Amino acid sequence: MSGIFANWAGFSxxxxxxxxxxxxxxxxxxxxxxxxxxxxAATVCWWSATRTGSGVRDQASESIFHILDRFHIELPSWGFxxxxxxxxxFLQPAAATNLAEKFSDAGFVHSLTGxxxxxxxxxxxxxxxxxxxxxxxxxxxxxxxxxxxxxxxxLFQDQIYKHGSFGNPDAKVREAALAHTIESIRIxxxxxxxxxxxxxxxxxxxxxxxxxRHRRRWFEECLRAAHGELGSDQRMLVEYKPFEPAxxxxxxxxxxMALLMxxxxxxxxxxxxxTGHHYSAQNIEQIVAWLLSEDMLGGFHFNDRRYADDxxxxxxxxxxxxxxxxxxxxxxxxxxxxxxxxxYMVDQSHNLKGxxxxxxxxxxxxxxxxxxxxLVDHTALAAFQARSELVRAENCLKDAFSSDPRPAIREWRRxxxxxxxxxxxxxxxxxxERAARERAERNLAGAASYA
Ligand code: PSV
Ligand code: MN
Numbered sequence: 010m011s012g013i014f015a016n017w018a019g020f021s022x023x024x025x026x027x028x029x030x031x032x033x034x035x036x037x038x039x040x041x042x043x044x045x046x047x048x049x050a051a052t053v054c055w056w057s058a059t060r061t062g063s064g065v066r067d068q069a070s071e072s073i074f075h076i077l078d079r080f081h082i083e084l085p086s087w088g089f090x091x092x093x094x095x096x097x098x099f100l101q102p103a104a105a106t107n108l109a110e111k112f113s114d115a116g117f118v119h120s121l122t123g124x125x126x127x128x129x130x131x132x133x134x135x136x137x138x139x140x141x142x143x144x145x146x147x148x149x150x151x152x153x154x155x156x157x158x159x160x161x162x163x164l165f166q167d168q169i170y171k172h173g174s175f176g177n178p179d180a181k182v183r184e185a186a187l188a189h190t191i192e193s194i195r196i197x198x199x200x201x202x203x204x205x206x207x208x209x210x211x212x213x214x215x216x217x218x219x220x221x222r223h224r225r226r227w228f229e230e231c232l233r234a235a236h237g238e239l240g241s242d243q244r245m246l247v248e249y250k251p252f253e254p255a256x257x258x259x260x261x262x263x264x265x266m267a268l269l270m271x272x273x274x275x276x277x278x279x280x281x282x283x284t285g286h287h288y289s290a291q292n293i294e295q296i297v298a299w300l301l302s303e304d305m306l307g308g309f310h311f312n313d314r315r316y317a318d319d320x321x322x323x324x325x326x327x328x329x330x331x332x333x334x335x336x337x338x339x340x341x342x343x344x345x346x347x348x349x350x351x352x353y354m355v356d357q358s359h360n361l362k363g364x365x366x367x368x369x370x371x372x373x374x375x376x377x378x379x380x381x382x383x384l385v386d387h388t389a390l391a392a393f394q395a396r397s398e399l400v401r402a403e404n405c406l407k408d409a410f411s412s413d414p415r416p417a418i419r420e421w422r423r424x425x426x427x428x429x430x431x432x433x434x435x436x437x438x439x440x441x442e443r444a445a446r447e448r449a450e451r452n453l454a455g456a457a458s459y460a
Contacts, residue, residue, distance in 0.1 A: 174209060281310060284323070
């Protein structure tokens, strides 16, 4: 037994709170018997007042268990290898140097967190020989206990993509980009991966150098053609990004453009929200709410940013923003009575932090933030919103955000036979040291300079 029931003072405090709440409920019921809203608010007041004590910790824990049981996060294969900024790479001796090591690292994170059953794969980086590499990925998936997740065509690195892929004015380049996308769909089918995840670097650097409307049409044509190749159980996710590498216009620069593109592509195309792909002031949770109400939210790439696409650890700069995103999703679920079909994925490449360590930290942070969001009292919130009780409504979010779900999360981990502290378990495991010994030579041979 822990928390408020663990000592008598705590128990007395709980009794006092409960008595006050009962009085409050009774008084409100007498004063306005027909006012269901006030009665509900009173009930809510009791619920929130006791929420800090373990009398309701059971209820809170139950909500947390319930959300964690179904909250899965996909890890990116590229997050385990040595990547860097365009100014260079700081090499980590333990970074993964091939697909087998990426599967091994992802599998190890899953074994410690119990929350990451799949790994996103990037075709160019993980399948240098295209479809013929798929059986090896299948074998590695079995060996390391993580399934192949979203398949990401690479439509930005080949020299032919200097002026774009689906938006390139040269029809031959568009054809090549489409052929690569179709091969990626075949890889996905072979691996029973549901989602084809598309991000385009297409854009231009100077005004007047590209016909924005023609490029949009070419995009729609290619996306529609690719959509036609999807299996009946597959989806296409269209990601947006405001700038970089293009610095004047980007063909799919924001959620509105991605939404229109997805609609033009076909019914199984949805929008992917990369949390880092927004300007600092943007209200991401509103975008999420709108996409949800359009049934167009397909997935997330989790990371954080101070400026834009900084690849910082999810929740490291603005955890309240991440919480508000989860809140919109859980509120939608509460109102609809069913969870939306969303692929949660990490998209982070750490140049300074240890890669596996940062991945575990990310997963734990995401679990904490969604657990907090699961503590929002939706019924109370609806009542307060209906009555425009602004401070009470706002506090429904703030109270949940400032609650500490970590004891319940540790309990959840214990209940699932997982280490209570996955980061500590990782540090004690010796995995990093072993990987560094085995991979250092290969990693150091891969040093690259900016120019
Ligand atoms: C582009 O910045 C992006 O977010 C896309 O999702 C790519 O696939 C990924 O990063 C590559 O790191
Ligand atoms: Mn991304």
